[in-house]
Amino acid sequence: MSAAPATCATTVKTYLKPIDRDSLMGFAEKGRNNPASRGTNKVHTVMQGMYRSLSYVGEHTPVVVDEPLHLFGEDTAPAPGEIVLSGLGGCLAVGITAVATWKQVKLSRLEVFLEADIGNPAAWGAGGAEMQPAQMGFQEIRVKVLVEGDASREELEEIVRQANFYSPVANSMRNPIPFSIALAD
Numbered sequence: 503m504s505a506a507p508a509t510c511a512t513t514v515k516t517y518l519k520p521i522d523r524d525s526l527m528g529f530a531e532k533g534r535n536n537p538a539s540r541g542t543n544k545v546h547t548v549m550q551g552m553y554r555s556l557s558y559v560g561e562h563t564p565v566v567v568d569e570p571l572h573l574f575g576e577d578t579a580p581a582p583g584e585i586v587l588s589g590l591g592g593c594l595a596v597g598i599t600a601v602a603t604w605k606q607v608k609l610s611r612l613e614v615f616l617e618a619d620i621g622n623p624a625a626w627g628a629g630g631a632e633m634q635p636a637q638m639g640f641q642e643i644r645v646k647v648l649v650e651g652d653a654s655r656e657e658l659e660e661i662v663r664q665a666n667f668y669s670p671v672a673n674s675m676r677n678p679i680p681f682s683i684a685l686a687d
Contacts, residue, residue, distance in 0.1 A: 517608040517651070518599075526603055552576055573622070583640065587616045590643070590671045597665030598649060605661065611650040618643040643675070 533539065547557040547567075553575035556564035567582055569575025580588065591614040602609050618640040623631040647662050666672055 515610055515652075517610050518612060520608070521599060521603050523603050523606070526600060530604070554578055583618065583620050586640075586675075587618055587643070590645070590669075590675065591616050593669050593671035594645065594647070594662075594665055597669050598647065598661055601661045601665045602651060602653075605653075605657070607651050607653040607657065607661065609649060609651040611648065613648040615646045615648070616643065640675070 545557050545559050547555050549555045553567075553569040553573070555567045557567060558564050565585065566579035567585055568577060568579040569581050570577045573581070575581070594614050595612055598612060599609065619642045620640050622638075624633040624638055625631075645666075649658050649662060651658060653661070
């Protein structure tokens with residue numbers, strides 16, 4: 503009777519679907535050549551009733567926003583602050599992917615966990631506590647990133663740091679920006 507053949511253990515590593523690095527490099531070159539260039543994001547929000555609204559973005563399925571029951575909503579969808587955090591998480595994930603691609607690091611896992619402290623004692627300005635703008639909205643945002651790939655922890659930390667530094671959404675939240683609101687014509 504012959505001996506069974508020896509088996510070798512093989513580790514198979516799968517990576518996240520990559521973006522096109524050449525196209526990314528072309529986009530980066532356009533930015534270097536015209537650092538003042540800007541795009542415009544457009545959203546059209548329609549209130550359905552109570553606190554449920556639909557936000558239309560291009561041809562995509564509308565983003566549904568609601569408030570939880572304790573804030574007089576129907577809790578059918580994420581609250582506005584949760585939608586803001588999801589935008590931040592998405593922007594950070596895009597940035598981490600872009601920086602990793604630029605540095606030729608293949609990512610096998612990327613998850614962003616976000617939480618923020620927010621209160622509404624002013625009741626949206628409907629007779630609640632008298633507050634100043636700086637006292638309202640997110641008072642602290644905490645983000646943890648779980649990222650794995652074919653790089654050292656130090657390299658992955660640098661990728662996350664750089665993506666955070668250049669994140670359009672994170673910088674919109676960190677920095678004062680001109681803001682106007684008026685009745686439509």
